[in-house]
Amino acid sequence: MSKIVTTSPTRFPKSAASVDPSIIGAHAQLLERIAVDRPYEIRYVADADDLEERGQQMDRLLIAVATYVDAMLADTSASTWALHPDRRHVMALLDNVRDDVVATFERAAESLHDVAA
Numbered sequence: 001m002s003k004i005v006t007t008s009p010t011r012f013p014k015s016a017a018s019v020d021p022s023i024i025g026a027h028a029q030l031l032e033r034i035a036v037d038r039p040y041e042i043r044y045v046a047d048a049d050d051l052e053e054r055g056q057q058m059d060r061l062l063i064a065v066a067t068y069v070d071a072m073l074a075d076t077s078a079s080t081w082a083l084h085p086d087r088r089h090v091m092a093l094l095d096n097v098r099d100d101v102v103a104t105f106e107r108a109a110e111s112l113h114d115v116a117a
Helices: 021-036 048-077 087-116
Strands: none
Touching: 021 048, 048 087
């Protein structure tokens, strides 16, 4: 006689009413940021203004991503004993990534300003 193997029970999504509004709000904010703050197409060669705008756009987008990650960690860790993130550490890492990405665009724009001068 073979042993019946079962998988873990199917997990159904929580209803919107049972989910912490902060996670729903952070998700909506992230989607809105992506939808509203679309990059424009750089034609031919980027100038300093193009690079500065892209850096600013990445800054806004990465702030929304960090807000979503923080809300997700808070919501999930409140729902289980198995997740104990150091949210300050995670947020500091995301802030460092954001700073590095934005600084990359700023340095490139500055290089173009220097060449033009």
